[in-house]
Amino acid sequence: MNEADTEIIRAVLSKEDFQFVTDEIDADVVMLNTCAIRENAHRKVYGRIHDIRHRRAGKPVTIGILGCMATNLRQDLLENKNLDIDFIAGPDSYKRLGDLIRQSGLHGEKPFDVTLSEFETYCDIYPQHKTGVNAWVAVSRGCDNFCTFCVVPYTRGRERSRSVENIVEEVRRLAIEGFKQVTLLGQNVNSYIDYSHPQQIASSPLNETPRNDAKPRDFADLLDAVSQIDGIERIRFTSPHPKDFPEKLIAVVAKNPKVCKHIHLPLQSGNTRVLEMMNRTYTQQEFLDLATKVRAMCPDIFLTTDIIVGFPTETEAEFEDTVKVVKDVQFDAAFIFKYSERKNTVASKRYPDNITEDQKKSRIVRLQEIQKEITYKKNSAYIGKTLKVLLEHGTNKLKNDFVGRTDGGHLVLLPQGNYQSGQIIDVMIISASPHALKGNVISPNPSSLQLDTNSKI
Numbered sequence: 154m155n156e157a158d159t160e161i162i163r164a165v166l167s168k169e170d171f172q173f174v175t176d177e178i179d180a181d182v183v184m185l186n187t188c189a190i191r192e193n194a195h196r197k198v199y200g201r202i203h204d205i206r207h208r209r210a211g212k213p214v215t216i217g218i219l220g221c222m223a224t225n226l227r228q229d230l231l232e233n234k235n236l237d238i239d240f241i242a243g244p245d246s247y248k249r250l251g252d253l254i255r256q257s258g259l260h261g262e263k264p265f266d267v268t269l270s271e272f273e274t275y276c277d278i279y280p281q282h283k284t285g286v287n288a289w290v291a292v293s294r295g296c297d298n299f300c301t302f303c304v305v306p307y308t309r310g311r312e313r314s315r316s317v318e319n320i321v322e323e324v325r326r327l328a329i330e331g332f333k334q335v336t337l338l339g340q341n342v343n344s345y346i347d348y349s350h351p352q353q354i355a356s357s358p359l360n361e362t363p364r365n366d367a368k369p370r371d372f373a374d375l376l377d378a379v380s381q382i383d384g385i386e387r388i389r390f391t392s393p394h395p396k397d398f399p400e401k402l403i404a405v406v407a408k409n410p411k412v413c414k415h416i417h418l419p420l421q422s423g424n425t426r427v428l429e430m431m432n433r434t435y436t437q438q439e440f441l442d443l444a445t446k447v448r449a450m451c452p453d454i455f456l457t458t459d460i461i462v463g464f465p466t467e468t469e470a471e472f473e474d475t476v477k478v479v480k481d482v483q484f485d486a487a488f489i490f491k492y493s494e495r496k497n498t499v500a501s502k503r504y505p506d507n508i509t510e511d512q513k514k515s516r517i518v519r520l521q522e523i524q525k526e527i528t529y530k531k532n533s534a535y536i537g538k539t540l541k542v543l544l545e546h547g548t549n550k551l552k553n554d555f556v557g558r559t560d561g562g563h564l565v566l567l568p569q570g571n572y573q574s575g576q577i578i579d580v581m582i583i584s585a586s587p588h589a590l591k592g593n594v595i596s597p598n599p600s601s602l603q604l605d606t607n608s609k610i
């Protein structure tokens with residue numbers, strides 16, 4: 154979401170004739186777009202501010218902090234004399250950035266705007282998308298779920314969605330620009346609902362007309378609408394919540410050939426008591442039932458998850474419930490985190506972080522080992538199979554010339570060859586690791602693939 158926001162910020166500031174430079178050493182203004190989800194993020198940002206000042210060696214520079222950390226840690230940021238920050242803007246204040254930049258430093262001021270809006274979706278801004286195969290498209294902002302460990306509802310405000318027409322228009326332009334894949338974004342993307350809010354229509358330059366029929370359109374309707382656009386080959390979405398998966402949505406994922414067969418189902422915990430403390434609104438059994446239903450309706454699905462271990466008061470037996478769910482569901486991949494308290498969350502106020510670091514560490518290591526084995530076993534099952542791979546970009550880091558992704562989302566490494574990003578090719582999988590697949594091109598004939606020398610990202 155921060156990458157998508159940065160693309161909005163670039164569009165906003167370009168309209169005001171700000172120019173972008175590639176190295177901060179040349180910039181008069183440096184903005185750090187921040188995240189407050191993980192603990193290390195704010196340490197990194199504090200380190201980066203010191204770095205920037207150090208690299209500038211006394212040459213003046215205006216530094217702004219944007220994003221969730223700006224909202225969540227505003228006071229710390231403004232009052233911390235060591236940080237020397239010039240201005241602050243929250244996620245709903247990017248249209249005011251020009252003013253904040255111009256005001257900063259005037260009469261020693263440190264201007265800030267962290268107001269959260271009920272309506273701002275930036276639907277009237279066409280983002281300056283980064284080049285590549287995939288474009289991020291934020292379809293909604295904010296979140297109403299208030300999971301007790303999460304700061305998002307406080308840093309990004311209440312949930313609001315853009316209209317279907319507004320999103321379709323953006324994706325149509327992206328297709329014309331040559332993007333092959335769009336990833337629809339929302340903090341709780343599958344609770345998307347389009348009421349074609351009159352205020353959104355009034356501020357949109359995209360000739361929307363208020364809809365007469367009052368029937369709201371949901372996320373499944375949005376996926377179907379986006380899939381009608383020629384040129385867009387794949388549609389992904391993140392991050393969904395397990396509570397918002399009606400059969401209608403699972404059926405669209407299963408049947409619409411452009412919608413990737415990948416569902417991220419954040420479990421967080423496999424224990425019903427802990428889930429209740431987290432305010433996740435589903436039980437262990439409900440989650441298992443959903444995973445079973447998804448696999449029954451879409452047998453090819455690539456299922457991934459997020460898990461937090463060591464939530465306050467989580468016992469060993471309750472952690473074993475999470476192990477059980479991981480073993481039962483057989484996720485293709487999992488992002489596993491140790492619980493760490495986030496300032497201003499309900500959990501930070503109600504539940505003391507009483508699980509020791511050693512306990513958290515032993516739980517995360519155990520779960521990661523189990524998941525690694527499952528992922529490796531599942532990835533190995535693709536050896537000898539031919540999969541459709543969307544070519545993404547070249548890479549030197551991985552010592553292979555090109556990487557692409559399968560429909561499900563597996564990273565596929567390809568041997569040296571002439572490739573063109575954006576092509577979808579058939580690849581025979583020859584080996585697998587827990588992190589990626591390796592393959593050989595089957596068709597089109599490898600020698601007919603054209604070299605795209607600009608495709609390294």
Ligand code: SF4
Nearest residue numbers: 296298299300303305
């Ligand atoms: S659904 Fe996601 S973004 Fe919303 S409160 Fe829960 S964890 Fe945070």
